[in-house]
Amino acid sequence: MTKIKFGTDGWRAIIAQEYTVDNVARVSLGVASWLKSNFDKPSIVIGHDCRFGGALFVETALKIFISQNIKVITTKKGFVSTPMVSLSTLNHSASLGVVITASHNPPSYNGYKLKGNFGGPLLPNEVAEIEVLIPDANSVDLAAIKITDRKFEDLLKYIDMEQEYLDAVNKEFDLEAIKSSGLKLAYDAMYGAGQSVIKRILPDLDFLHCDYNPSFMGQAPEPIAKNLTELSEFIKSKGNIDCALATDGDADRIGLYDANGEFVDSHHIILLLIHYLVKYKGLTGKVVTGFSSTPRIKAMCAHYGIEHVEVPIGFKYIAGIMADENEDVLLGGEESGGIAIKTHIPERDGIWIGLTIWEFMAKSGKSLDTLIQEVYEIVGEFAFERSDLHIDNELKEVIVEKCKTGKYNFFGKYKVERIEDMDGYKYHFDENRWLMIRPSGTEPVLRTYAEAPTLKEVRHILENCKLTIGA
Structure with missing residues (x-):
C-alpha cells in the first residue's frame, strides 16, 4: 500500500492512480483518529473545489467521519473555495477543516488540505501527527454507510459556506466605493472555485473562464503569467481595463494585471498591501514572508518601522505565527501568490487580496501604476x-x-x-x-x-x- 505523505500544503496525487476512494478513506481514518485523540466532541468542516470527483471524495471522507461519530459540517451541493472552508471552520468552532483540492496542480491531480480551528492551515507538527495515524489499508465498508440513514442525522449539518464568505466580504469592504469609482475591472477564475462568489460580489466585471470545467482546459490553474496569456491579451484588446484579478483552482492564490496587460507579481502586491494598510489605513503589526520573497519587503518594513520575519516556504509556517494570539501580524505572504492580512482569517485568499487592491485604487483615486511608483519611491524599482x-x-x-x-x-x-x-x-x-x-x-x-x-x-x-x- 502506498505511503501517503503531506507536502507543503496537503496531500496531492494523480486521480485514479494514487488518489483513489480507498486512499481518501485511509487519510480520513487517520484524521478521525487524530480528532478523537485531541477533542472531546470533534467536529469537522469539509468542502471541495471544481476538480473532477470532488463530490465523490467529499462523500467518501464524510462517510468515514460519521462512521467514527464525528460531526460533519458541509454544503448541500456544489463547490467552494479553500478560504470559504477555513472561514466556516472558524465560524462554527469546528475542530478541523478539510478541503478536497489540489489547488494549482494540473487537472489530473486532486488533493486533501487540512485546516486548523483558527481558520488557517493546520500547523506542521499536527499534520505530522495525522500522517503517522494513516492506516495501511481502508478497513471501512463504505457501501454499507448510508448518509441518509436517520442514525446519522445529528452528525450532519448543512450550511451555505459561500453566503458566509459573502457576509464577511460585505462587512469588511467598501464595495460601493469600488462600484462607483469608474474603475473597469476584470476577473479570471481559471475555471476555479472563485467563479460564483465574485459574480455576487461585483456583478459588473468582465469575466473570463467563470464556468464549470473540471479539466481546466488541460492547463494547471496556477495564476502565473505563462498561464494567463488570454487574460493579458483580453486587457490589451479591450484597452480600457484598469486592473484584472486571477485566482487559482481553489481561489486562495492571486494573480494580478495592470492596465497595460502586464503581470504584477506577488512581491509587488505584498509591498502595495503594506503601503496601503500602514500609510492609508493606519494599521500596524509585523510582516511574515516566505524565503523566496524579495528582500525589498524588509526594506519596506524598515521604512514604516514594523518588524519583518522570514520563514521557510509553505503558508503553514506563516499561519502558525498569525494564529498565535500573542502575535500581532499585519500581513503574511509568499512568492507563489498566497497572501493573508489581519482584516481576515490567517489564510491565503486571492479574492480577498484582490478586493483589497481594488479598494486601494478606488479610495485613493490612483491607478495601479501610480501606486506601484509610490512603492518604488520607498524601495526602488525591481x-x-x-x-x-x-x-x-x-x-x-x-x-x-x-x-x-x-x-x-x-x-x-x-x-x-x-x-x-x-x-x-x-x-x-x-x-x-x-x-x-x-x-x-x-x-x-x-x-x-x-x-x-x-x-x-x-x-x-x-x-x-x-x-x-x-x-
Whole structure:
C-alpha cells in the first residue's frame, strides 16, 4: 500500500492512480483518529473545489467521519473555495477543516488540505501527527454507510459556506466605493472555485473562464503569467481595463494585471498591501514572508518601522505565527501568490487580496501604476520572475546535491557573493540581484527564481542558471 505523505500544503496525487476512494478513506481514518485523540466532541468542516470527483471524495471522507461519530459540517451541493472552508471552520468552532483540492496542480491531480480551528492551515507538527495515524489499508465498508440513514442525522449539518464568505466580504469592504469609482475591472477564475462568489460580489466585471470545467482546459490553474496569456491579451484588446484579478483552482492564490496587460507579481502586491494598510489605513503589526520573497519587503518594513520575519516556504509556517494570539501580524505572504492580512482569517485568499487592491485604487483615486511608483519611491524599482524547470527526479537530485555542497560559484557572468539556505538555495550577486533554486515538494519540478532591476536582466539570470545546472 502506498505511503501517503503531506507536502507543503496537503496531500496531492494523480486521480485514479494514487488518489483513489480507498486512499481518501485511509487519510480520513487517520484524521478521525487524530480528532478523537485531541477533542472531546470533534467536529469537522469539509468542502471541495471544481476538480473532477470532488463530490465523490467529499462523500467518501464524510462517510468515514460519521462512521467514527464525528460531526460533519458541509454544503448541500456544489463547490467552494479553500478560504470559504477555513472561514466556516472558524465560524462554527469546528475542530478541523478539510478541503478536497489540489489547488494549482494540473487537472489530473486532486488533493486533501487540512485546516486548523483558527481558520488557517493546520500547523506542521499536527499534520505530522495525522500522517503517522494513516492506516495501511481502508478497513471501512463504505457501501454499507448510508448518509441518509436517520442514525446519522445529528452528525450532519448543512450550511451555505459561500453566503458566509459573502457576509464577511460585505462587512469588511467598501464595495460601493469600488462600484462607483469608474474603475473597469476584470476577473479570471481559471475555471476555479472563485467563479460564483465574485459574480455576487461585483456583478459588473468582465469575466473570463467563470464556468464549470473540471479539466481546466488541460492547463494547471496556477495564476502565473505563462498561464494567463488570454487574460493579458483580453486587457490589451479591450484597452480600457484598469486592473484584472486571477485566482487559482481553489481561489486562495492571486494573480494580478495592470492596465497595460502586464503581470504584477506577488512581491509587488505584498509591498502595495503594506503601503496601503500602514500609510492609508493606519494599521500596524509585523510582516511574515516566505524565503523566496524579495528582500525589498524588509526594506519596506524598515521604512514604516514594523518588524519583518522570514520563514521557510509553505503558508503553514506563516499561519502558525498569525494564529498565535500573542502575535500581532499585519500581513503574511509568499512568492507563489498566497497572501493573508489581519482584516481576515490567517489564510491565503486571492479574492480577498484582490478586493483589497481594488479598494486601494478606488479610495485613493490612483491607478495601479501610480501606486506601484509610490512603492518604488520607498524601495526602488525591481523585476522578478520564476521559471519552473520540468526535469526528471534523478537530475533534480543531482542539482540539489550540488547546491547543498556549494558547487555553484558563478551563473554565467554573475558571481555568487553569499548564499542563504533556509529553504532552497538563494544566491546573492549584489544588493539588487539574486537567484534562487528550490525543488518542488509535490511535482518533478525544479523552481528557479530571480530578481534584478529589469525584467530583461531577470530572464538573462534565469537562462544562465539553466545553462549552468544543465536543466
